Amino acid sequence: SARCVPGALVFHAGTQRADDHVVTAGGRVLTVVGSGASHREAIDVAYRAAACIRxxxxxxxxxxxxxALVALGAP
Incomplete structure (x- = not known):
């Protein structure tokens, strides 16, 4: 679960509840975002959280x- 990654948020779009589960309902299903001290850290948080979702x-x-990293000249 993406809940195991501090600083990550998951927004549901194409999902619905079926019994005690969340199931996909088509289209863009989720948006995962991360927060951090830098753009790089926020991106890393988001991708770590996304890796927990299958x-x-x-x-x-x-x-x-x-x-954003290119525009900011980030390494």
Whole structure:
């Protein structure tokens, strides 16, 4: 569960509750965000949290935040 990553938040979009489970309902299912002392740290938190989430057919963008790092000249 992404709850194990401090500084991470998960926003549900294409999900619904089925009994005691959360299931996908199609489209963009979740948005995972992270907070940190720097942009790099926030990105790392978000991707660590996203790595805790698994479901069939899952796809994840891996470019989020890179434009900000380039614009800021971050290493």
């Amino acid at each position: 479901f069939e057919g899952m796809q994840m963008r891996r470019d989020i935040g890179k434009k």
